[in-house]
Amino acid sequence: MSMNEPSPDRPDPALVAPGDPSSSHRLELESTPDEVWDLLTDPDELARWLGRTDGFALEPGEEGHLTDVDGTERHLRVDEVHPGRSLRWTWWPAAPGPDDESGASVVEVTLQPSPGGTEVRVVERYARHAPIVASVGGGLGWSTRFVDLELRVLASRSLVARFAVR
Amino acid sequence: VTRAAQPTPRADAVFGALADPTRRNLLRAIVDQAPITATQLAAELPISRQAVAKHLNVLDDAGLVVKRRVGRETRFEARLDRLDEATRWIEQTDAAWRGRLDRLAQLDAERRAR
Numbered sequence: 211m212s213m214n215e216p217s218p219d220r221p222d223p224a225l226v227a228p229g230d231p232s233s234s235h236r237l238e239l240e241s242t243p244d245e246v247w248d249l250l251t252d253p254d255e256l257a258r259w260l261g262r263t264d265g266f267a268l269e270p271g272e273e274g275h276l277t278d279v280d281g282t283e284r285h286l287r288v289d290e291v292h293p294g295r296s297l298r299w300t301w302w303p304a305a306p307g308p309d310d311e312s313g314a315s316v317v318e319v320t321l322q323p324s325p326g327g328t329e330v331r332v333v334e335r336y337a338r339h340a341p342i343v344a345s346v347g348g349g350l351g352w353s354t355r356f357v358d359l360e361l362r363v364l365a366s367r368s369l370v371a372r373f374a375v376r
Numbered sequence: 377v378t379r380a381a382q383p384t385p386r387a388d389a390v391f392g393a394l395a396d397p398t399r400r401n402l403l404r405a406i407v408d409q410a411p412i413t414a415t416q417l418a419a420e421l422p423i424s425r426q427a428v429a430k431h432l433n434v435l436d437d438a439g440l441v442v443k444r445r446v447g448r449e450t451r452f453e454a455r456l457d458r459l460d461e462a463t464r465w466i467e468q469t470d471a472a473w474r475g476r477l478d479r480l481a482q483l484d485a486e487r488r489a490r
Contacts (some may be wrong), residue, residue: 231391237477239484249483259479279479280472287379312388332477335471336391341482 218239220344232335240327247294289316312368340352348372390458393438398423399431403440403455411444411451 239246249255249305251268258279266274266288271289283304302314320331393399398421404419406412414432418425432452435441439458444451 230380231466231474233466235470235473235477237481239481240488241484245487249480249487259476259483278472282472282476328478330477332473334473336465336469352446 232333234334235332237332238324238326238328238332239330243321243323243328244294246328250297250319250321273308275308276301294321351358389438390440393434393440394430396434398427399435401479402428402431403435406435406452407454407456410453411446413449413451417452 223343241249249259251267253263256263261276261278261282261284263286264275265271266286268291270287270290272289276284276286278284283306284301285304285305286299286301288297290296296319298316298318300309300311300314300316314337315334316337317332317334322329323329394403400420401416407416409416414428417427417432418428419434421428423431432441436443440455441452442455444453
């Protein structure tokens with residue numbers, strides 16, 4: 211599968227490190243992976259669970275506009291497509307424009323056969339831009355612990371601290 | 377038009393600052409012992425005073441610490457309210473995916489019922 215060449219103003223999915231904030235989900239469905247794949251990718255079905263596209267093809271390197279079911283407008287670039295197995299894309303808010311990829315995140319949807327049918331796994335990771343990754347991560351190594359966990363722990367301490375001073 | 381959950385430049389800096397385990401340790405030490413000086417932090421952690429200063433600068437740029445001059449000393453305190461913007465991205469993204477996967481499960485059930 212092809213991947214776009216990284217550039218200074220474009221987040222590279224390969225640069226999304228294990229320490230970056232993420233949102234992970236899992237769902238069990240009774241259908242086969244091929245049936246679930248059709249649900250995931252058929253344009254009419256896609257419009258009902260994810261959002262309506264402006265017609266771009268689900269092929270690596272293709273990009274276009276997506277209006278989420280809740281009305282959120284995003285620009286989306288397809289990174290990898292493995293029919294029946296996995297799909298990965300990068301998306302970012304449509305405003306101010308498709309060339310401004312600040313706030314981009316990378317989504318990976320994986321299908322695995324399970325005893326009951328199919329296990330759907332979704333991971334969305336916040337993608338910092340390459341120059342930022344280079345400046346904060348260069349030579350320091352990344353933690354295998356998720357930063358979001360740390361954020362939650364620190365945020366709970368923050369709450370304790372706020373209550374303590376009142 | 378709804379705006380997508382989008383980290384602000386500040387949240388981006390927070391994510392970057394906390395991506396490094398040394399800085400997370402440093403911030404934890406500041407939360408627990410503030411106000412604290414860079415020299416005191418260096419005595420607590422297995423890194424040099426220079427390294428502490430470098431990491432404190434990153435935390436300062438992200439708005440996660442504040443410096444206060446007390447006599448000849450510079451003391452550091454944590455500003456954990458800066459984490460709110462960063463945690464908001466995670467909470468909004470979690471909620472959006474719960475909705476999407478609920479809709480996907482509903483579509484699957486509809487198709488199986490046909």
